[in-house]
Amino acid sequence: MTGPARAAQAAVIALDVGGTAIKGALETRDGVVHRRIDLPTPVADGVGAVLAAVVTAAEELRPAPGDLLTARGAGLIFPGVVDSSAGVARFSANIGWRDLPIRRLVSERVGVPVAIDHDVRAAGLAEARLGTGRGVDEFLFLAIGTGIAGAVVTRGSVVAGASCTAGELGHLPVHPSGDRCACGQLGCTEAYASAAALPRRYLAQGGAGPVRAEDVIARAGRGDRIAQRVLDEAIVALGRALVIYTLVMDPALVVIGGGLARAGAALTEPLRDEVERGLAFRPAPRIVISDLGSDAGRRGAALVAWKALDEHA
Amino acid sequence: MTGPARAAQAAVIALDVGGTAIKGALETRDGVVHRRIDLPTPVADGVGAVLAAVVTAAEELRPAPGDLLTARGAGLIFPGVVDSSAGVARFSANIGWRDLPIRRLVSERVGVPVAIDHDVRAAGLAEARLGTGRGVDEFLFLAIGTGIAGAVVTRGSVVAGASCTAGELGHLPVHPSGDRCACGQLGCTEAYASAAALPRRYLAQGGAGPVRAEDVIARAGRGDRIAQRVLDEAIVALGRALVIYTLVMDPALVVIGGGLARAGAALTEPLRDEVERGLAFRPAPRIVISDLGSDAGRRGAALVAWKALDEHA
Known part of the structure; x- marks a missing residue:
């Protein structure tokens, strides 16, 4: 050499x-x-x-x-x-x-x-250090994919919790007497709003398959009434989850990631309205799509x- | 001198x-x-x-x-x-x-x-430094009085949030289509379970007044069916709030304070059962009465x- x-x-x-x-x-x-x-x-x-x-x-x-x-x-x-x-x-x-x-x-x-x-906590760390959450001390990263989970960020750090299970926003009882979730609880967010729930609920309500979650959202945009109803129900579920999170943790920002984030404004715009409707005495946090994406x-x-x-x- | x-x-x-x-x-x-x-x-x-x-x-x-x-x-x-x-x-x-x-x-x-x-955040700090929460990194202090509010404790510190309003557990939508709360939202925890709600709901359901919250709890213990129903509804509301908190923050402990904490086991025992029922895939945190009291x-x-x-x- x-x-x-x-x-x-x-x-x-x-x-x-x-x-x-x-x-x-x-x-x-x-x-x-x-x-x-x-x-x-x-x-x-x-x-x-x-x-x-x-x-x-x-x-x-x-x-x-x-x-x-x-x-x-x-x-x-x-x-x-x-x-x-x-x-x-x-x-x-x-x-x-x-x-x-x-x-x-x-x-x-x-x-x-x-x-x-x-x-999801690691993705939340990436959002905090490199992504949309950079410089924001108090925020939620919400990953909406086959399941739904969050990374709770406070004072710029991701919370793991006492038994490493913080951020289970997919299993909040947003419909306390609602559909049974695979987890055994009733009315969980992800039973209505995950990328798995959207096509399942669309087919169950008589929509024509096969469809993926993004197809349901696209069909809603083209006037398919079943798709619109399924999307509306997903927005209600996600909106309640974010209202709950806002009341508990008072974030400045919610960053949406996961596969469903690709829906962009078709997801965030009705979701912002829903969160604002659900909060009577305080403003809603900003809700944006992750800029780190996948x-x-x-x-x-x-x-x-x-x-x-x-x-x- | x-x-x-x-x-x-x-x-x-x-x-x-x-x-x-x-x-x-x-x-x-x-x-x-x-x-x-x-x-x-x-x-x-x-x-x-x-x-x-x-x-x-x-x-x-x-x-x-x-x-x-x-x-x-x-x-x-x-x-x-x-x-x-x-x-x-x-x-x-x-x-x-x-x-x-x-x-x-x-x-x-x-x-x-x-x-x-x-x-309530100051009381939560006292619980963390001097009270039941001492040495516990992840816990909730829940004050149940005329209103209901929480102090969110993670990594041993109390969370204020982005706009100083973290811990609003009294206004979680535990009954999303329920009674209107004074705050303008529907189905808030404190519309069912505060020390103000118990006597108000007891009288509204035909119970004989005047009563204070502690009287409603005592009457339930003596077999008054209206009082029992009002107490049961309060426990359902508080249980849902604690299920929600547990899923979001994964605490090891919930410390109950405020005036209603004087009810002691008449409050914590049914509340523990309710929280366990609401959580399908994870254990419930410990739920205890504050030892700092008032x-x-x-x-x-x-x-x-x-x-x-x-x-x-």
């Missing part, structure tokens, strides 16, 4: 593990993605198969010798009850984990320090990795 | 200003009360009269020359929208203040530094004063 070797640039492996896909990236601190991977989550094959797929994704993302990058650590995020201090997946219905010491298991196999966190999870996973590295430096 | 003078001990003036009474104390840092005062709040006589009464209370509490105490500062707490950073009473329906720079006004007249805070406000006002003095020392 001639001449001095160039120093390798530090990077982290960001892994967002969901019920259908494992999305990963190798990124430097400036947020530049140097490699990407997207694998199906083999939930049907069991706990061991999902773990093996996570390890495969991490290994695929590791820098090759010629990359002039070095993987300093990994950030792994997923839905469920995530105990980030203990490094344990307490429970994740979507990916089949229960009391799994996932931080240690992945770290041993991949050979870098691993930090874990809840997917990158919020990946950016959050990377931040979780960097944060852990900085704290142990 | 013969011999060296003894150094005066530092004390603060604690003032809890409510819609009916101004309760004050002169206390040392150990919480020992050296003087007390209790005056009616002259709300009907207007803003100036209430301010004058607050100043009178503070002056009555000042140490006399022989007391060997010195008043270092004052902590003033009251209901409404309290901007403690700016020192301004933004709005208090109960005592008639609106955009009043109360910190400066009282400080100028009494001649000591004054700190202000929201009465001292929480006064202790909180003193803590607010000491905290401001320590921060400016």
